[in-house]
Amino acid sequence: MALMPKRVKYRKSQRGKMRGGASRMNYVAFGDYGLQALETSWVTGRQIEASRVAASNYLQRVGKLYIRIFPHKSITKKPLETRMGKGKAEVEQWVACVKTGTVMFEIGGVDEALAKQALSRIAHKMPVRCRFVNRRHVIG
Amino acid sequence: MARQTIAIKASSRNEMGSKKVVKVRDRGRLPAVIYGHRKDPRTVDFDYHDFYEAIHHGHRLFDVDIDGQNETLLVKDLQYDHLGRRIIHADMVRVDLSEVVHVTVPVVLKGTPKGYSQGGIVDQHLDHIVVECTVAAIPEEIDVSIKELELDQSIHARDVKLPQGVKLLSDAELLIASCHIPKKHIEEVPLEAVPMEPEVITARKPEEEQAEETKEE
Numbered sequence: 001m002a003l004m005p006k007r008v009k010y011r012k013s014q015r016g017k018m019r020g021g022a023s024r025m026n027y028v029a030f031g032d033y034g035l036q037a038l039e040t041s042w043v044t045g046r047q048i049e050a051s052r053v054a055a056s057n058y059l060q061r062v063g064k065l066y067i068r069i070f071p072h073k074s075i076t077k078k079p080l081e082t083r084m085g086k087g088k089a090e091v092e093q094w095v096a097c098v099k100t101g102t103v104m105f106e107i108g109g110v111d112e113a114l115a116k117q118a119l120s121r122i123a124h125k126m127p128v129r130c131r132f133v134n135r136r137h138v139i140g
Numbered sequence: 141m142a143r144q145t146i147a148i149k150a151s152s153r154n155e156m157g158s159k160k161v162v163k164v165r166d167r168g169r170l171p172a173v174i175y176g177h178r179k180d181p182r183t184v185d186f187d188y189h190d191f192y193e194a195i196h197h198g199h200r201l202f203d204v205d206i207d208g209q210n211e212t213l214l215v216k217d218l219q220y221d222h223l224g225r226r227i228i229h230a231d232m233v234r235v236d237l238s239e240v241v242h243v244t245v246p247v248v249l250k251g252t253p254k255g256y257s258q259g260g261i262v263d264q265h266l267d268h269i270v271v272e273c274t275v276a277a278i279p280e281e282i283d284v285s286i287k288e289l290e291l292d293q294s295i296h297a298r299d300v301k302l303p304q305g306v307k308l309l310s311d312a313e314l315l316i317a318s319c320h321i322p323k324k325h326i327e328e329v330p331l332e333a334v335p336m337e338p339e340v341i342t343a344r345k346p347e348e349e350q351a352e353e354t355k356e357e
């Protein structure tokens with residue numbers, strides 16, 4: 001079951017633009033290790049669900065997986081062989097807007113080798129290049 | 141082990157504002173600001189490579205030569221770029237080695253808990269605590285032994301053994317780590333029960349539409 005919001009104010013949204021890097025959600029905040037996006041893209045609800053299944057199958061209920069992105073944005077698509085016009089098409093999928101630097105997934109309670117393997121399985125389901133990141137200690 | 145001071149050179153900086161600071165970074169310098177001790181704040185820049193190497197090796201206390209003037213500085217804050225790879229700005233605070241300061245110190249769990257053998261897992265809820273100590277006695281990290289941690293037991297901030305001269309400032313009741321049995325997997329909701337479309341808050345109800353139609357007529 002692909003992820004989507006329970007309630008929305010408006011069903012259809014404009015496409016928008018994603019400029020620059022992530023100014024928040026760009027560090028590991030909950031777990032010990034994370035998966036950071038190195039490109040900007042939409043990540044669909046199906047891709048998030050597929051990566052959750054891939055990681056939880058591998059982890060076998062060890063540790064905790066944090067999914068930090070959620071598909072809030074609706075994307076519409078006109079059916080094939082349809083003439084242009086006649087208003088905005090129906091919603092086809094829901095996506096999360098992921099900017100460069102966004103930490104999309106985090107894992108806690110497992111060792112580094114296991115976390116790397118699990119996050120690598122997630123990375124294969126993602127439409128963006130990713131890298132494995134560690135938690136950064138607070139300075140001050 | 142307490143912090144050691146490392147000598148580093150800095151130069152005064154007149155370029156201020158985000159656009160001008162980009163040029164400073166392009167020259168291989170790291171923009172920084174110095175404040176504290178009721179003196180005027182000062183903008184400086186460091187050699188990026190020297191500063192990064194020092195931070196990477198765990199140094200937080202610097203003996204800085206700013207155009208011939210010596211100051212002892214403690215790193216207060218670091219700003220990273222969006223990928224978390226490169227330091228883009230440093231906040232440094234003026235200190236004396238005998239001065240008492242409030243600092244954030246990382247907490248590192250050591251050992252394998254007894255609860256592991258009973259099928260438990262360890263959750264680290266907090267990875268840093270705030271302590272009060274003299275600048276010369278700032279610990280690099282605080283090691284917390286979890287060897288004696290059994291199932292359904294936890295370690296709070298009050299249980300942490302701090303080095304001599306270091307006082308805890310964080311709430312003593314803060315939970316640092318706990319050992320427990322992992323929660324059972326929650327069964328997923330069957331597909332039929334989940335609506336395929338979200339509820340639209342601003343959608344018109346059929347009664348409202350009918351009322352509008354009658355008005356138009």
